[in-house]
Amino acid sequence: MQRQDGVVLAGSTSEDVGFDKGVTESARHSLQNKAEELMPMLKKYNIQNQWSGLRPGSQGNIPMIEKHPKYNNVYLNTGHYRYGLTMAPRAAAIVTDLITSHG
Ligand SMILES: Cc1cc2nc3c(=O)[nH]c(=O)nc-3n(C[C@H](O)[C@H](O)[C@H](O)COP(=O)(O)OP(=O)(O)OC[C@H]3O[C@@H](n4cnc5c(N)ncnc54)[C@H](O)[C@@H]3O)c2cc1C
Structure with a gap:
């Protein structure tokens, strides 16, 4: 390229x-x-x-986009492996929804 x-x-x-x-x-x-x-x-x-x-991966390469199970004010958006750039807009929208709905 x-x-x-x-x-x-x-x-x-x-x-x-x-x-x-x-x-x-x-x-x-x-x-x-x-x-x-x-x-x-x-x-x-x-x-x-x-x-x-x-390329941060996770088991089965399924991204983790979730509220941290232990900490109330921590959200995870990781494990995107080869597709973190492509997935960024959708992942950001999901994280935003999680944060705003969890207040
Ligand atoms: C060569 C290459 C080509 C790629 N091509 C594509 C592609 O074409 N399309 C695509 O969708 N994806 C592609 N990817 C994958 C994409 O880059 C990743 O999926 C994406 O960057 C993951 O985002 P992330 O935020 O989870 O992790 P990262 O982008 O790795 O971000 C993690 C950040 O945390 C910081 N950090 C780490 N440890 C600490 C610490 N202790 N304290 C503070 N900060 C810390 C790091 O400096 C970094 O800025 C490619 C990756 C590589 C390597």
Whole structure:
């Protein structure tokens, strides 16, 4: 994918590593190879950055959008795994309903 500023973004990998946000050489190689296979002209350019992010999951990958079972003033909206961005508008509406109906 190319951003409006011209930066080409190649991603991503998916690994089960808990909260470890480190990056690996093997992931870099694999992504670089795939990107250069698709766009050979990328071989002329240096990699500027490599980073990782988390996809917070839950058992069965069913998101938890609920009032905390123990604390009255805490609401949970987590476990969206690969779809947290796509689901955000609906999840936010559900959380809003929960908060306003629980006063
Ligand atoms: C490479 C990649 C591609 C993705 N692509 C898509 C996509 O195309 N579409 C899609 O829908 N989803 C995508 N996702 C998934 C999406 O990013 C997640 O589902 C979403 O970000 C989860 O939102 P969240 O708020 O639960 O967690 P996060 O976005 O991880 O937010 C948690 C926040 O809590 C903060 N935090 C953590 N610990 C503490 C602490 N102790 N104290 C205070 N703050 C803390 C963190 O800094 C972070 O800001 C992708 C994820 C990755 C990694």
